[in-house]
Amino acid sequence: MAFICEPGRTRPDVVPGALHQLRATPKSIHWGYFDAAIAPALRVKSGDLIQAEAVTHHAGDAPELMFDEGVETIFREVPEADRNPGVHIMTGPIYVEDAKPGDVLEVRYLAMTPRCAYGSNLAANWGYLYKEFGETERVTIYQLDANTHYAQALYAYDFPGKYLTPGTITHCPACDRQPALVGVRVPARPHLGTAGVAPDVAGRVSTIPPGAHGGNIDNWRIGAGATMYYPVQVDGALFSVGDPHISQGDGEVAGTAIESSLDVLFQISVRRDFSFPSPLLETVDSWIVHGFNEDLNVAMREAALDMLRLLTEQRRLSKDDAYSLMSVAADFAVTQVVDQRQGVHVRIPRAIFPADEP
Numbered sequence: 001m002a003f004i005c006e007p008g009r010t011r012p013d014v015v016p017g018a019l020h021q022l023r024a025t026p027k028s029i030h031w032g033y034f035d036a037a038i039a040p041a042l043r044v045k046s047g048d049l050i051q052a053e054a055v056t057h058h059a060g061d062a063p064e065l066m067f068d069e070g071v072e073t074i075f076r077e078v079p080e081a082d083r084n085p086g087v088h089i090m091t092g093p094i095y096v097e098d099a100k101p102g103d104v105l106e107v108r109y110l111a112m113t114p115r116c117a118y119g120s121n122l123a124a125n126w127g128y129l130y131k132e133f134g135e136t137e138r139v140t141i142y143q144l145d146a147n148t149h150y151a152q153a154l155y156a157y158d159f160p161g162k163y164l165t166p167g168t169i170t171h172c173p174a175c176d177r178q179p180a181l182v183g184v185r186v187p188a189r190p191h192l193g194t195a196g197v198a199p200d201v202a203g204r205v206s207t208i209p210p211g212a213h214g215g216n217i218d219n220w221r222i223g224a225g226a227t228m229y230y231p232v233q234v235d236g237a238l239f240s241v242g243d244p245h246i247s248q249g250d251g252e253v254a255g256t257a258i259e260s261s262l263d264v265l266f267q268i269s270v271r272r273d274f275s276f277p278s279p280l281l282e283t284v285d286s287w288i289v290h291g292f293n294e295d296l297n298v299a300m301r302e303a304a305l306d307m308l309r310l311l312t313e314q315r316r317l318s319k320d321d322a323y324s325l326m327s328v329a330a331d332f333a334v335t336q337v338v339d340q341r342q343g344v345h346v347r348i349p350r351a352i353f354p355a356d357e358p
Contacts, residue, residue: 002113003149003190003224016267017047024053024070024091026077029242031057032086032194033204034213036234041097043236046193046270051263053115054192054244055089058259060169062141064107065308068116071261075167086207087166088194088216092240096268098293099237104271105197105230107239112190112224115261117144119246122189124255125162128337137163139170140180142258144246149188151246156180163303186247190262191223194243195278200233207242210292214279217290218257218336219345220248221283229271229280239247239268257285278306290335299344300332307346315353325352 020042022028024056028041044050055074056335059066074089078159099105123138124130130137137159155177159170172278196214208216214230222228230239241264248257281288291303307330309320329352335343 002111003188003218007183015047016049017045019049019051020044022052022091022094023048024055024074024089026074028091029055029074029078030090030240031060031078031083031087032090032207033084034090034198034207034215034240035204036198036200037237038093038198038238040236040238041092043095043097044268045097046099047267049265049267050094050232051265052091052241053261053340054074054091054118054241054264056244056259057087057089057166058120058122059261061139061357062118062172063169064173065118065141066116066120066260072333075169078167080165080167083166085204088207088243090194090207090240093198093238094240095236095238096270097236099232099270100235101200101233102275103232104275105232105237105239106227106269106271107195107230108191108227108267108269109222109224109264110133110267111265111342113263114144114190115263116247117146118142118154119144119257119258119260120250120256121254126338127255128251128253133323137219139184142186142246143335144188144260150185151188152185153181186258189220189223189247191245191250192241192243192262192264193218193245193257195222195228195241196239197232198234198238208339210279210290210343211341212278216339216346217343218252218277218339219281219288219290220245220250221281221288225284227282229276229282231275233278250333252338254271255338257309276306276310278302279343280310282286285351286349288345288347291344292341294341295335296334296342296344299342303332303344303346307348311348339353
């Protein structure tokens with residue numbers, strides 16, 4: 001079962017290059033960090049296609065359902081001491097020839113294929129309402145129906161203790177399984193919670209907070225048919241993918257999405273015809289700008305300022321016209337409140353602009 005970009009949604013201006021396969025193995029992943037000093041797992045040219053495996057760090061919440069040989073090997077062979085300072089398993093990095101700081105890396109996500117039919121949601125200690133639930137944590141396991149593209153809760157269990165170690169393995173056949181969300185169906189929308197280029201910073205940068213490099217944006221719209229634009233910060237861009245999700249709501253309030261491994265097909269291109277200071281998302285019907293900060297009010301302001309920049313620089317609107325348009329046609333929403341640096345996104349419909357403009 002693959003979630004695929006619909007025909008006609010890709011632009012014809014970039015001819016696809018070579019197709020590369022990038023499997024997730026202990027040697028081709030980095031767990032919990034971005035780092036500009038990592039040796040590339042793959043080298044590609046602008047326009048190339050990559051079929052990459054993105055593995056969830058929550059597969060251990062139901063190993064009998066979410067492990068296969070490749071996933072189990074990663075969990076077994078990557079030492080716990082090397083899973084820091086963040087939590088996500090990142091496949092890559094991918095070195096893109098001729099990509100330089102100041103360029104924009106265009107990533108067209110073409111297909112998202114679930115690796116298994118199960119996923120995990122953790123109501124975690126970093127969740128927004130953790131204290132209201134008596135500081136207890138709970139796992140809900142979902143099953144994905146390949147025919148209907150909906151997920152339903154299979155069972156839930158109280159997590160023993162506190163979830164602190166990335167890649168924790170619990171053995172729920174021996175735990176107290178409980179019914180959950182009986183009769184409720186959740187629409188599947190597979191996407192990457194975390195993806196981005198290497199920041200121009202010495203040493204490891206945690207995968208937990210999002211930033212100008214991308215990272216843990218947690219916007220469910222970053223799925224098949226979407227295009228992301230990441231500002232390149234180091235030579236080769238060093239792009240990595242991870243934190244795959246089956247579905248998530250805006251806010252991600254409990255702490256996680258439905259976490260599940262995905263196989264991802266995408267095309268990478270280097271762009272020099274425009275620049276933008278933050279990760280920019282293009283969907284079939286919208287432009288979406290992101291703002292990040294520990295203070296949600298500041299994140300809102302950052303998103304508003306970058307949308308103003310998009311409308312004035314790329315759509316050639318006056319500052320006054322852009323400000324008015326944002327108030328009457330742009331939708332602001334909270335992307336997530338659980339990743340240390342909180343996120344706000346703002347969406348402007350593409351259909352409101354003249355059809356004959358580029």
